[in-house]
Structures are given as C-alpha cells and as structure tokens.
Amino acid sequence: MNILLKNAQIFDGQHPTLRKGDVLVCGPHILSIDHTQPLSPTGTLTIDLKGKYLMPGLIDAHVHITASQVDLNQETELPGYVYARSFSFLGSMLNRGFTSVRDAGGADAGIKRAIEDQVVPGPRLFMSCRALSQTGGHGDFRHPSSPMITCACSLHTGSTISVIADGLSAVRKAVREQFRMGASQIKVMASGGIASPNDRIENLQYSEAELAVIVDEAQRYNSYVMAHAYSPAAIIRCVRSGVRSIEHGNLLNAEAAQVMHEHDAFLVPTLSIYNAFIQNAGNPTAGIPDSVLLKLKDVQSQALEAVRLARRYGVKIGLGTDLLGEFHNCQTDELKLRAQVDTPFDVLHSATGVNAELLNMKGQLGVVAPGALADLIVVDGDPLQELALFDAEGSHVPLVMKNGEIMKNQLP
16 A cells, blocks of 8 residues: 655655655655655555654664563573563564664564564564673673583573674584574674673673684675674774674774774664663662672763764764663663764764664665655654654654554554
8 A cells, every 4th residue: 555644844864954745655665755746646545744754763773672671691581471571672662763673682583573474563673693602701691600511512591692602613603503593693792791790891702713703604694793892902803803883882992993984884882771770770679780780880981982982983873772671661862862972963863874774774774765665753843953852652753654554653
C-alpha cells in the first residue's frame, strides 16, 4: 500500500536545514519526495502532518537488549524472563523513535526473527551475538573461584553477552560461530571495562595477532569488527589492526584521534550509561555492583572531552547508549548529554546518517530520500532546535514507521 505523508517539515538526516514537502512511501521504500507540487496518487492512504516534523528513524549503535539487570553476571537468570524483558525493551525503543539498533552482545537469532515476523514490535536489529573476550577480559564475568578453563580448543561462556576465546585458532572459530548464529558484525573486548570485575580499565586485551585474525575473518564475511576500548593504546592498536568501530573511547587523546581519522574509523560514545550510574550511585535498589562504582570515576570525567577531540580531528562520531537493566529507559538522555558538546544537528546526524554508514546501510537508513527504506518518525516540534522533544515515553513522537509500515500512530 502507498502512504502519503503530506505537509511535512522534513529533516533529511544529512543537512542542517528543513524543507517543506510531501513524502510518498511505496511498500518498504520511500518512492518520492515533492517539495513543490502536492502528490496525489490514487489508492493511497494520505496522512496530513499539518506542518509537523518528519525525519529518519533514530539509530542506537550500542545496546544490550538481553541485559535484563545491571550486573552482567546473570547466568542464573531465567531465560524466559530475560527474553520477556528484552521484548519490553525493544518495544519501548521503537515507541521512542528508534527504528534500528545494533546489539553489542547478547541478542540471538530468535529475538531477531521475532521482530522480523512481527511477533513482537521492535527496531530492526543488527546483532553481534556473543562478544569475544579473552580469559580474564572484559567479557569474563566468572567468579575468581570458578574453575580454570583447561581446554583451549573450545569456546566457553563468559557471561550472557560474551564468549571466551584465546589464541589464533580459537578466536577464528569464535568469529565463525557468531556469523553462523546470524551476527551482522563482530564485537571484541579489547580493553578493560567498568562492568567487568576482574580487569583494570587500562588493560590491553587480545594480542595484535589475535585482533588481526578477528578482523580478517570478519572482512571475509563482508562484515567488520566493533571494539570495546577505552585507553589511547587500546584504541590505536585496534584501529591499526583494522577495527572499524571504537565503542566508548572515553580516554581518547590527540594521537589516537589522529589514527582514527587516518583509518576512517568510527567512534561510538555511550554517555548515558555513565550518567545513569552516577545518578543512582546511592540507590541500593539499582543493583550497581561496587566494582562498577570504583571504576566509574576513571572514565566518566573524560567522556565529553573525547567527543570534542574526535570532532576536532574529523573522526566520524556515531551514537550509542550501552544501557543495562532498568536504565534502558534513559536511552534518549544520550541526545541531551551529547548536546553539551555538539549542536543538535550533529547529535541527530550521529543518530541517523552517521550510524547508517557505520551499519553499512548508507543511503538506505538514516535518511529521508527516494529509494531509502521508509524508517520514519514524526516529531511534535523542531528536533533541530529542541532535543528535549525526545523522551523516555516517546510522548512527542506521535508516528513511527519502520520498513514502510506504521508501527505507532497517535496523530489526531
């Protein structure tokens, strides 16, 4: 069925200006945009937006939809409960205007199929399956007293979002396993992290030889690698090994930013998770492990400066959130936190056009243009002027369209 979105003020995801026009959707794609004469095709559902703002659906490039609690050591959590929570998170994301998300560890083919078959509402999903971690790395959430892994030929679970693999053969096999299970891209833990109890932030994880094998295997699948990395040393060795996307990157310095620019790598900051931790540090019901709070101060204070530095060196900056458990409802805080150092256009461009390019979907997602997929949202106000229009409830996003289908419609 054709759908005509009439009398819209259009932010196309690429340019910092608005244009009035009508957008005609045919099936899953945008068929045409008319900025002069109103379109009036026959047999079309016409929705008069009456001057409301139309833009590409938002993209969150770093989520963990199976993280049903803040503590990622949730191996004892009931699988059915985890899935139920995941479907709730996904529905809320779509309601807020996020029509695509990239899962950074935990999602599986069953969740993706449930979305695609419309068993549950949710954004289109780009998943990493399980993130790769070395023994004792950021994805190894085993208790210190857990038995040592004695067989290097196998893969072992490090948490609900990760798998442990050491050595060239093991990491190659781990990459192949993730693609077998339906991964869109590969996630690797390349430095210490906040959420993991057994490592330090400044740790370098995986050898350069292991990183090279992981990247090589991903490229042979016509895909890429995203890497959890905080320190300049971790960022530089990842990017020089061919990693395409640096996640977090809070401790970025000028040298690392220059290397990222030279290698055309992306930075995906995740400010909202640190903000959620800080705001709930004294809340005993939030479930934040003590080890997280001890490490938090080492990275949070430099997060905004990393974005400024990346912008100064011309690094492509995406947008992610990395939220866990009850904090998933803080997703739109990322936009407002980024606005402390970026213009509203830069923030929204990160969440649309830049993230689409990162996902290898340039021209298909993150843009309002003929031939693009019809992932569109309507906003009650000018998003280039007021990022506060995006909230946890999606109260100023009355219409959400994904793949040419209306998923939410609260227009009068």
